[in-house]
Structure formats: C-alpha cells, structure tokens
Amino acid sequence: MQDERNNDINETAITGVTGPITDWLDGHTILVGLLANPIRHSVSPTMHNNAFAKLGLNGLYLCFEVEGDRLEGAVKAIRMLGMRGANVSMPNKKAIIPYLDKLDKTAEMCGAVNTVVNDHGVLTGYTTDGIGWVNSLKEDGQEVAGKVITLAGAGGAAIPIAVSSALAGAAEIRIFNIHDRNWEPAKEKVALINQETDCRCSLNAMENKEAFKKSIAESDIYCDATGVGMPPLDDLSLVEDPSWLHEDMVVSDTVYQPRETKLMKIAKKAGVKHIYNGLGMVVGQGAASFKLWTGKEMPVDYISKIVD
C-alpha cells in the first residue's frame, strides 16, 4: 500500500541535545504514543517526555499519524509491541472504541476516548479531557463541586467537561449550543448525566441570547468550549460585554491559542478574579493520562512553564 506520510529523518530538526543519551532510550524504554491526524502541532510529546525525564522514568512518548483504516492495526500494535498505552485525538476518539476491551465510566458516558492503558494486553479506554479541566481549576483553588456552571458548546471539549464536572459534584450545568449537528447527541448526553449523577443538566438554545446572558449572570462558572476566540474568530466573544459577567465568578476559555482570548479580555474588564485559558486543561488532561500510565503525578508547574 502506498504511504503518503513523510518519514524522512533528514527533514526533522533537533536542537538542544547536549551529549550522548545514556540511561534513557535503551532496551528498557517503555513506549507511549499519540494516535491522531493531524499530529505535528501536538504539545503532548513535549509534556510527557519532559515529565518522564524530570521524574527519571525510562519512558518515551511518540506521535503516530494514524486515522481511518490504519486505526485498528495501530491498536493491535499497542498490544503486540507491549506499549504502555496511547493518547487518542481527532479523528479517532470515537472510532477507537470498538477495538478496546473496556471503557471507564467517563469514557463510556462521553462516548469518546483520549487515553488507552495497556494492562498486560487488556486495553482500557479513558477520557481525561474533562477531569483535566476540573483539576486545572482545582490547582488554583476553584472547585466545581456544588457550583452552577454555564457551558457554551456541546462538542468534543464541552461534553467531557460536562460529564466530569457532573461526576465531580457540580450542582447544575446549563449547556448552551446552536442547533447544529451536536444538538441531538448533546440531548442524549444531558439525559445520561441526569440519569447517572446528582447534577441537574440542561441543554438550551444559544440562539436565545437573553436566556444565555441570564444563565451566565446566575452562574459560579462560565466556560466557553466552542472555539470562538480562536483564529479566524479571534476578535469574537459569545459574551458581548463586561456587564454579562460578575467579579466573583470563574471564567474559563478552552482556547489556548491565543493565550488571552476576547472573552478573557472582557472578563478582565469586568473585574473577574479567576480567568483561565485552555492551557490548564491541556496540561490537566496530560497529567491525568500520565498518572494512568505511570501511577505518578506529573510535575504540573514545571510542565506548564515548558509548554506556555
């Protein structure tokens, strides 16, 4: 089969290698990978390889450009090569499920997997995006337990945030979305959250601006998980002006490029004290995956500085 992927080593550049590699990348090295496409932009290798090195673990994290009919073979390779596991990103998060042996509760509720753990040939799928978001707030002293959350979006970022927040004890989650392809699947997820957790969850029409604005005003946490704020929508915010927000709330944007989105600027003008971009969620999901593979805490402060 013709393979269009570029595997020319001479086209890759390495900087900063200061000497021969010893006690690392040897016969004992344990491999973890990322199965996705596109993949070259990912910060995950930087996060995980630096965490392995910092903790003195002989692990290696590599990216594999995999999708479609290569996915099943790639999952078999996790077993065959005795890899510890993998991260999974677009477009494989749902497609990988039939090839795994089991799912944890969050992955089952989300219907998506971003982490695979190989326990002696048994592959379990997890979703760490949502708990990564929850933990990134917790790191800064902000708990979701008992809180009312308005969540914009119902896609790949929003659903894990809703599921993990509900499992972490959020009192109420009000999801606002436009009537697009995510609306019907989101209805099912909302029903599942109401059935499986003590959290009250609802799906609301983003087109009803007044209801959206009122919900934000009543909330402890507002999270935008739509991607509005990221190029080419970087001069846009669903929250139109500072009067929509209040000082004591948490404002979180899942976007991390740019580091300060239009929403975050509006929140700053409103005097909001706790404002976060999506970098905490990226590191948080990585830290949760790292713990699943190694049993160890990722040195989050150290890694956050490296990827910022």
Ligand code: NAD
């Ligand atoms: P997605 O396409 O799966 O979902 C996007 C959602 O936003 C959809 O429900 C859509 O209806 C809604 N939406 C899109 N444009 C809108 C608009 N103009 N007005 C109102 N609603 C709109 O995408 P996703 O994978 O959920 O990603 C969303 C954002 O979150 C992206 O910016 C992505 O980079 C970011 N993200 C961040 C992390 C992280 O770890 N920080 C992880 C995943 C995604």
